[in-house]
Amino acid sequence: MKYFKYIAIILIGNVFFSCSDFLEPVPSSSITTDNYYSNADELETGLIGVYAAIKGINSNSKNDNHGVQWEFYVTEMRSDNTSTKSPDSEDASDAGQLESLNVLPTNNFVGNYYTSYFQAIYRANVVLANIGVVEDATAANKIEAEAKFLRAYAYFNLVRLFGDLPLIDRVISPSETEVQFTRVDKSIIYDLIVSDLLTAVNYLDLPYKTRASKVAAQALLAKVYLSLDTPEYAKAQVLCEEIINSNKYALQNNFHDVFYSERSNEIIFVIGYNSNVQDNSQIFSAEFMNAVGNTSGVNYVTTDAVAAIDANGGNRIADSYRPDPLTLFGGTVRYQVAKFFPDGETGGSDGQTFTGLPQLAGNDFIVLRYADVLLMESEAILAGGTETSNTKAIDAYMKVRVRAGFDAATDRPSKLTKEALLLERRVEFAFENHRLFDLIRFGEAPSKLSVFASASGFNFSTTDLLLPIPQNEINLSKGVMKQNAGYN
């Protein structure tokens, strides 16, 4: 009986220690983010998930994240390049708001882009949080580099569209509302982007064009350096010249092949799609046609862009835009984007007749290509000036011009002006979602867009250069999140 005391203590001890394993078996049939990632292969599937967030879902539901498929709404349609099929300053629809620079915080395209790209950031953070499961240091570095490239790419687009943003550089819990909704200065966001891309440049060595590569990270970093409030022109130039001097990339001889001979050696980074697969295809090619996609036709080319391309496009005109065949029989002629015909099919005589499935198009979305690197080199050498007589700057500019059919000798300017470079970028990259960012980066957005807006009956103010923070986010933040100036 005198041992009762010891038996009791042992039993009480068991209460605290023994059961822990027995009652918490790892569920073998359910996979969650907490238990899924256990090795490099599984982490790589997480990376593919980040690409999937950017790629977006091909559906007609506004609740699905459409990623880069709806990017043209918030970029190109806010510039002087494109509009809806029938531009109308009174059009209060989501698309109409964007073309007339009269965007409401409730705009669905704005909210969709915001959540799509923050989803990409979240998924990249999940991969980074689980990097510890990879034992091989080299493999871990590569996965980290790829996740950071994608996080930087997503943040770069968001910060250019929305300005100051919440800084989400790790997986946060639902209770961390302060982190989720407190907007930090955009310079802090840019610090994260630069540091992520420097990691990416160091460790990436993937050969794919549909995934992050070292050169893609270099080219993106060059663009980031050019986009800073105080641009780092020399660093951008060094990065561009490293790509150029590697001689791994070249311009396609034929401008047409840039878009219809996919993943050529002009291409540095694309968001890849495959035709005829609902889960892997894109809808934007169809949206650009007349009532072929879910809309009656959006991202139509403005007459302003048509005039610029006609005057400066050289042999690029036919592969940039075409008159909408349906509007040639009367009424006002409208113009369609010709760079992304669904799987290369032009839609027959009415522009609506396809043998394949245009709504399940496989055209890649081009993020970075070699011509961009060449013109970024010129831009870096110009270094914010109004003109330069530097030979390298003019050489790079002329390479792009000569491919477009201009003469290397007689069309060569003695000085490259900022105006000429901006115009060349407009024509070369028309409808590739560069125009708005180019105008802002060159400091020409207020002057160019106010002229365009008043000619179109729209109303431009400088606060239109940033999108409103989606109203959903403002509401959820319970007063923490502040709206951009110019929006209520």
Place this chain on the structure above:
Amino acid sequence: MKKIKKQVSQIFLFVFVILVGATFTSCSDLFEFELPEANSKPDLTPPAANFKATVTTDYLTYTFSNLSTSATTYLWDFGLDSDGDGEIDMFSTFDAEYTFPGEGIYSVTLTASDKLGVISTFTSTVEVIEPIVPPSIYPEILNGNFDEGTSNWKPSSFTGRNTNAFNASSDGDPLNYDGTPSGSSKTPGAKYTSSTSAGPLLSSSTRFAYQAITVTPNTNYIIEYSYAIKTDKDDINGGDRVIVEILDGWYDDGADAEVSTPLVQTVGDEANGKGNFKVVKKVFSSNATGEIAIWMYAITNDELYVDNVKVYPVN
């Protein structure tokens, strides 16, 4: 009856007096509703004026981005009369663009107000300065006249070769570094011979001269030097010649410099005899960083002299 009438009339009079009195006094407090302000709330979102000024391509012209919140009407006050109409320049547009008359510090005020008449003002100063184009760097070439032998011309290391740069010689250019005659038939210079030659005679004793310099990035510069070749003996490897290059960057090891791709290469290959110096000039465009290097060597099986190496901006 009469008494009743009197009483009634007295009551009427009494009521009348009260009523008349009431019209002057009572209603003002008792029946006050303040209808227009019934259930009124305080203005939680008063206007806050704010703007940002950005210079345009023309340094005198600025665009003013309106960053005000909760306001409906705006007034920009530039405190100047630039258009000469006799009145201070004011605009009621949302954004504004303004061309200042010249350099100086100007005060700009934005007044933002809402429909309740609440006013907020924001004043900021704009400093208008004509941007100055910084003059191109004039790099100092150390020991460019070779008066101090190989000093400042030796590679800091050279895997597989040596760091001797060249042979110090007294048979250099009769002209001084600044182009004036020295009064003598020669000044100190650099010399290469068959034992220090590159090309077919390349060996561990081949000499290369190196000097790192800093210039303005992306600017046109001229590399200049003078050379003399004694004879073009046996036409070695296509002729005796000196090669002076501008390298794209700085190198710690001469072996890395030797295999790098130069920004420009100049060749002096006229054999005019010892003491007969010829000047070579060539324009090149500097790189993104401005960190470049002079790189010099010779292919010769006789005697070859170099002097007065200069790098200076065009114009």
